[in-house]
Amino acid sequence: MKVKNICCIGAGYVGGPTMAIIAQKSPEITVTVVDINAKRIAAWNDPDVEQIPIYEPGLSEVVAEARGRNLFFSTDVDAAIDAADMIFISVNTPTKTYGMGKGMAADLKYIELCARQIARVATTDKIVVEKSTLPVRTAEALKNILDNTGNGVNFQILSNPEFLAEGTAVSDLHKPDRVLIGGDLDTEAGREAIQALVGVYAHWVTEDNILTTNVWSSELSKLTANAFLAQRVSSINALSELCEVTGADIQEVSKAIGMDSRIGPKFLQASVGFGGSCFQKDILNLVYIAKSFGLHEVADYWEQVIIMNDHQKRRFAAKLVKTLYNTVSGKRIAMLGWAFKKDTNDTRESASIYVADYLLNEQATVVVYDPKVTQEQILADLDYLGTRSETENRALIKVVNSAEAACEQAHAVALMTEWDAFKTLDWNSIYAQMLKPAFLFDGRRLLDRKLLEEIGFDFYAIGS
Numbered sequence: 001m002k003v004k005n006i007c008c009i010g011a012g013y014v015g016g017p018t019m020a021i022i023a024q025k026s027p028e029i030t031v032t033v034v035d036i037n038a039k040r041i042a043a044w045n046d047p048d049v050e051q052i053p054i055y056e057p058g059l060s061e062v063v064a065e066a067r068g069r070n071l072f073f074s075t076d077v078d079a080a081i082d083a084a085d086m087i088f089i090s091v092n093t094p095t096k097t098y099g100m101g102k103g104m105a106a107d108l109k110y111i112e113l114c115a116r117q118i119a120r121v122a123t124t125d126k127i128v129v130e131k132s133t134l135p136v137r138t139a140e141a142l143k144n145i146l147d148n149t150g151n152g153v154n155f156q157i158l159s160n161p162e163f164l165a166e167g168t169a170v171s172d173l174h175k176p177d178r179v180l181i182g183g184d185l186d187t188e189a190g191r192e193a194i195q196a197l198v199g200v201y202a203h204w205v206t207e208d209n210i211l212t213t214n215v216w217s218s219e220l221s222k223l224t225a226n227a228f229l230a231q232r233v234s235s236i237n238a239l240s241e242l243c244e245v246t247g248a249d250i251q252e253v254s255k256a257i258g259m260d261s262r263i264g265p266k267f268l269q270a271s272v273g274f275g276g277s278c279f280q281k282d283i284l285n286l287v288y289i290a291k292s293f294g295l296h297e298v299a300d301y302w303e304q305v306i307i308m309n310d311h312q313k314r315r316f317a318a319k320l321v322k323t324l325y326n327t328v329s330g331k332r333i334a335m336l337g338w339a340f341k342k343d344t345n346d347t348r349e350s351a352s353i354y355v356a357d358y359l360l361n362e363q364a365t366v367v368v369y370d371p372k373v374t375q376e377q378i379l380a381d382l383d384y385l386g387t388r389s390e391t392e393n394r395a396l397i398k399v400v401n402s403a404e405a406a407c408e409q410a411h412a413v414a415l416m417t418e419w420d421a422f423k424t425l426d427w428n429s430i431y432a433q434m435l436k437p438a439f440l441f442d443g444r445r446l447l448d449r450k451l452l453e454e455i456g457f458d459f460y461a462i463g464s
């Protein structure tokens with residue numbers, strides 16, 4: 001079967017970019033991305049393509065090429081479901097904040113709502129693709145809902161987890177290390193559905209890079225991949241603390257171990273802690289699944305990755321306070337970067353949020369600059385923590401339009417996100433504008449210690 005009409009439910013960081021690339025590479029397929037968030041859909045449809053709601057290098061060009069040709073964004077979910085032969089579910093699956101599994105399990109309410117809506121609306125056979133990251137065996141629940149509440153049409157469920165990283169979404173989608181498709185390999189209809197999705201990716205991905213497995217392996221591989229990646233970051237961050245007390249240098253250690261081809265050089269960058277919407281949520285989800293099967297040692301093993309990450313964020317903030325003579329009360333601290341990594345406007349679970357919260361608890365005045373994050377978002381992130389009232393947050397935190405403005409009259413600078421532009425700031429003039437001694441805390445190992453110390457900064461970098 002050749003797919004002609006795709007619907008994707010969820011126009012977020014995954015649904016938007018993935019569907020834009022499918023549409024770009026498959027002009028004969030009509031792709032409609034739907035969302036209940038009307039503001040988000042309006043932004044995807046903004047005549048000025050630079051105003052699309054997600055900042056990703058190269059994405060606006062892809063959208064400009066395909067939008068209105070075979071790529072559409074809409075709030076009419078029912079119509080898109082009805083017209084499609086293949087439906088991707090790409091809605092959010094956050095950590096539960098209530099009830100059983102609170103703080104650990106994935107909240108599947110949005111997934112279930114999608115399934116019920118598809119079942120209610122569908123009048124022809126559909127292939128339903130799990131694009132969201134889901135606990136292993138979710139496809140079973142989806143199938144149950146679809147088969148029991150549907151109109152008697154046939155549903156095939158596939159798992160097709162997404163491995164793109166934010167900031168590099170377009171290049172990751174153009175050249176994926178692999179595309180993973182899990183399906184029912186035991187039935188003819190299952191194999192046909194798998195082949196239909198293989199046919200979509202085959203527009204630009206070689207078949208050697210398209211891996212097909214059973215559904216459960218596919219669902220579990222996604223959680224496993226994120227757990228392994230996050231584990232590398234926590235491993236290197238754990239060693240960064242040991243470097244600081246021994247005279248070893250984490251950058252040198254990373255290089256030395258990364259040259260071992262069995263270890264490899266990627267994901268060994270020590271940092272102020274990993275952020276992003278997925279690592280923490282997906283590991284907690286894995287821990288919860290292990291616990292629910294009574295596998296407590298397995299659960300504890302993976303939970304340590306999160307414990308280490310929380311420690312890394314806290315110890316960075318604590319180091320800053322300790323260095324500033326054990327008090328930052330009333331002091332002005334400049335935070336450069338709020339996004340959880342460079343080249344994205346996403347701030348979910350960013351280390352900056354937790355470091356700022358710690359400093360605000362110590363009564364610092366925090367002044368933030370990020371090239372792609374709005375003041376509204378920064379305040380919303382802090383309010384969401386619920387540590388203090390919205391009024392107090394607004395009194396203690398300031399958001400400014402340049403790095404220079406953030407650093408003016410500051411006691412210390414905390415470099416939080418590795419934006420390229422921070423490398424080439426005029427650190428001489430920033431130094432001149434700061435109070436002395438001028439402290440600089442590099443949470444990303446972005447800056448040249450020698451250069452900054454020559455200027456006069458008291459310089460601290462993670463891991464040395």
Ligand SMILES: NC(=O)C1=CN([C@@H]2O[C@H](COP(=O)(O)OP(=O)(O)OC[C@H]3O[C@@H](n4cnc5c(N)ncnc54)[C@H](O)[C@@H]3O)[C@@H](O)[C@H]2O)C=CC1
Nearest residue numbers: 010011012013014035036037090091092093110132133162
């Ligand atoms: N952000 C990332 O880099 C990656 C995320 N993932 C996974 O992809 C999934 C989606 O993540 P994001 O795109 O980051 O989330 P997101 O929060 O940016 O987007 C999800 C969208 O789904 C919409 N939505 C929720 N329920 C809906 C419904 N019933 N009908 C229509 N729209 C609905 C929301 O309004 C929202 O716009 C998650 O499971 C995540 O774990 C996987 C790989 C990478």
Ligand SMILES: O=C(O)[C@H]1O[C@H](OP(=O)(O)OP(=O)(O)OC[C@H]2O[C@@H](n3ccc(=O)[nH]c3=O)[C@H](O)[C@@H]2O)[C@H](O)[C@@H](O)[C@@H]1O
Nearest residue numbers: 162163164165166233267268269271274275276278340341
């Ligand atoms: O499931 C997901 O959401 C995605 O999660 C991650 O992608 P993402 O979170 O967008 O970004 P990463 O590049 O993985 O960075 C995550 C965090 O780890 C930090 N990090 C990464 C690498 C490193 O060496 N050191 C380090 O501190 C980053 O700064 C960032 O805060 C994975 O890399 C993707 O493959 C996956 O699809």
